[in-house]
Amino acid sequence: MGGNRQHKEAHGIVYLLPKKMSELNIAKRKEKCENCTNQCNKRQSDESAIPNLEKEETNGKGNEGSQLLLSACLSCDGCLSEEDSLRISQQNLEEVERVLELNKRCDASKHKLLVASVCPQSLPFFAVRFGLDIYEATQKLCGFLKGLGVAFVFDTTLAAGFSILETQKEFIQRYHRKHHDSQALPMFTSSCPGWIRYSERVLGSLVTPHICTARSPQQIMGCLVKDFFSKQQKLSPEKVYHLVVAPCFDKKLEAVREEFYSSLMETRDVDCVLTSKEIYHLMEKRKVSVEELNSVPLDQVLGESGQAMLARHDGRGSEGFLEHVFKHAAKELFGVDVQEITYRTLRNRDFQEVTLERDGEMLLQFAAVYGFRNIQTLVHRMRKGRVPYQLVEVLSCPGGCLSGRGQTESETAGRIDKALVQQMEEVYSSLPVRLPELNPILKTLYLDWLQGQDSAQANKLLHTEYRNQSHTQPPHMQW
Ligand code: SF4
Ligand code: SF4
Structure with missing residues (x-):
């Protein structure tokens, strides 16, 4: 094992860096990162790139350059500071x-x-x-x-049950203040750290106030x-x-x-x-x-x-924040009991919409946006003020969490093993669904641990803050 290690010195401390998956990936990922940054800088210098990009994507005919940019982004660790890299390298x-x-x-x-x-x-x-x-x-x-x-x-x-309940609660609060707070809606979900990193370090204040604060x-x-x-x-x-x-x-x-x-x-x-x-x-x-x-x-x-008891939450394998908040909001805001959710595929399986209408009036319009190519489209629309959704469930992996690269990336080509993902989806859906609202353990913990559902303790321990960190990017990484 010793032969697999390198020494790295920082702040006078010698760290042992394991020559393991994360390190091997960093080398591979840095390469991708330069690709991304070069492509990105090229595009940023051309103001017309963004509308073109969206148009190309909408037609489903992106050129090679845009495909490289969109699919490569955030699959590397290039945005990490030296300190972050060291801390992560110790997680092995x-x-x-x-x-x-x-x-x-x-x-x-x-x-x-x-x-x-x-x-x-x-x-x-x-x-x-x-x-x-x-x-x-x-x-x-x-x-x-x-x-x-x-x-x-x-x-x-x-x-995850706590996280869903707190997300539901925050959505209702944001919905009620939407007329006097321009940043209340749309609300973006916060469960995916890949999306959070991208928001904080690349998108900044355009997006961070819209991210749900639930941990x-x-x-x-x-x-x-x-x-x-x-x-x-x-x-x-x-x-x-x-x-x-x-x-x-x-x-x-x-x-x-x-x-x-x-x-x-x-x-x-x-x-x-x-x-x-x-x-x-x-x-x-x-x-x-x-x-x-x-x-x-x-x-x-x-x-x-x-x-x-093993159980899962509603949804396609990523805790179903969209589904839970949708049902909760339909009941809480409009008195409508939604039993089944029907997704409408917009651009692809990873960009879908769910709506609630009554007498021709659109009451709720939510979207599930997975993968960075779709996230880019969402962001372009956000920049133009053309996001009609009140809530967007955002996940950085195409297909959601079952497709996470820590379990689906094939070792040789670095590609996602799609057959494995399909098998995992079948296995996951075999679990019974359990509503967090009906979980007696959550109720007990809200009382015994957090001193109530709306207590200061619940707010402190179940929520956090997402900040604009785009200014902390080194100049060569700025978008
Ligand atoms: S944006 Fe950051 S994470 Fe994405 S490819 Fe570029 S440097 Fe890497
Ligand atoms: S598996 Fe993918 S989508 Fe899920 S939290 Fe991790 S990076 Fe986000």
Whole structure:
């Protein structure tokens, strides 16, 4: 393993950089980044480029240059500062193995309680790889993690429930102030860190005030583990090491954001994010066979007895923020009960619209916009003041979270394994749907942990702030 490492010195500290997936990808991605930046600068110098681009896209006949620009953007880490890159490079298997190793030593002062939270979008990956149904695969994954020395394994659906409820609430508030606040609507969802990075660093104040302030499922899970769960365990937060298993690399970037670090406690809400594939590689490295793994049920945050029930939220595999907010808003604002949502495909499967009409009047108009090519179109319309939507669910991966590159990118060509995505979609849809409003655990946690649904504590722990950081881009990266 030592031969796989490089040393890097910054601020007088020598960091060990693992020669692993993230590093290999950075080399590959830098190349893409230059492509993107060159293409981008060329286009920015030509004012007429934007309308042309939209026209070309609308016709579905983008030329080669525009395709390169649109599809390459944000698939690299070129926008990262040196510090971000260093923090992310520390989120790797070696770091987790180091913590596990310290737990085996006699010095108890260095011991940490390991807690793993698995995103529901990662579970279908393991089901397909193991050749098992999602329930059995989850228990095998849990058995593997516990065999490593992880003490508790949760899934992040509970945290996603908080995120959905807070997003619904914020949408209603924004809707009511739309006449005196020009930035209230459209509201953009905030669960995708790839989209957030692009908004903050490239789009800036055009978009940031419109982003919903609800924390993402990952970061609410971080709070739940480091604030609520650590207290339950009678441990201070820095004595808990929180690992998240996620479908994409972008979640690593989210975990290292400043606001999710407590300088007082010297701890992060999420200490390390590993992608589904990184976990799978660890299994391969340790020559683990699925048959030999113990089947262990997931743990429950409240410590309830019985097995944690696997369930999903509505939608195509990305927690269904659009669907939940749409149904909630239809009922809350117009007294309409929406049972089934019908998507209308506009440009492609990743740019769809949902509407609610009554007597010829458009009451609600929402859109799901996935992938950077579609996001670019949305942004061009935003610049022209031509976005008719009140809410847009934005995700940077075409196809949504099941297509995250941390589980679907083929190793040789760097392409998305579409057959795998299709299998995962089938597996994911086999899970029962559960409404967060009906989840009694969320109700209990709102009361016991957050002192009520509209409390200052709920606002502090379940929300965050997104800022215009476009001015912090180095000049060669400015768009
Ligand atoms: S915009 Fe940033 S992330 Fe996207 S390709 Fe360019 S440098 Fe990379
Ligand atoms: S859309 Fe992609 S980048 Fe965004 S959270 Fe989902 S998997 Fe990650």
